[in-house]
Amino acid sequence: MARTPRPFAPADFAPGASIEWTQEHAQGARVTRRGQVWADAPICHGGTTVWAIDEDNGEAVVVCRVRKGTRGVQTFAGKSFGPGELFSETHASTPTGSLTNAAMRHAYAERQAKRAA
Numbered sequence: 001m002a003r004t005p006r007p008f009a010p011a012d013f014a015p016g017a018s019i020e021w022t023q024e025h026a027q028g029a030r031v032t033r034r035g036q037v038w039a040d041a042p043i044c045h046g047g048t049t050v051w052a053i054d055e056d057n058g059e060a061v062v063v064c065r066v067r068k069g070t071r072g073v074q075t076f077a078g079k080s081f082g083p084g085e086l087f088s089e090t091h092a093s094t095p096t097g098s099l100t101n102a103a104m105r106h107a108y109a110e111r112q113a114k115r116a117a
Contacts, residue, residue, distance in 0.1 A: 014037060015037050015040075017036065018035070019037055020032060020033070021033055021052070021086035022081070022087045022088075023061070024076075024087060025089075026090060027077065028077035033061070034054075034056075036052060036055070037050045037051075038050070038053050044099065045073045047064050047073075048064070048065045049062060049063065050062075050063055051103075060100070060107075061096075062103075063086055064087060064095075064096055065084065065086050066087070067083065068083045069083065071083075072085075075089055076094045088100070
């Protein structure tokens with residue numbers, strides 16, 4: 001008797017998992033985003049951090065999960081996220097924003113180098 005394989009269901013916050021997070025802009029506006037976890041990222045704000053691909057525009061974004069057992073995270077715009085919440089920031093002077101901007105600059109430089117070759 002043949003076994004039927006189970007469908008692939010990645011663990012929470014593991015590569016391939018679908019996630020939804022709040023993106024905060026420097027002016028304080030918040031937008032809900034959806035996407036897929038791509039890979040682990042350097043730790044930001046002391047919490048678990050991943051690279052996610054935004055399903056709206058296909059760009060890589062650093063998404064952070066606030067550690068449980070903490071009071072939360074204060075953002076650049078002065079607002080806060082509580083334990084367990086997923087968020088990203090766009091301002092370049094924030095940990096998540098600076099990583100995202102560095103990745104965008106690197107991708108741009110690679111595209112320019114390929115065009116020049």
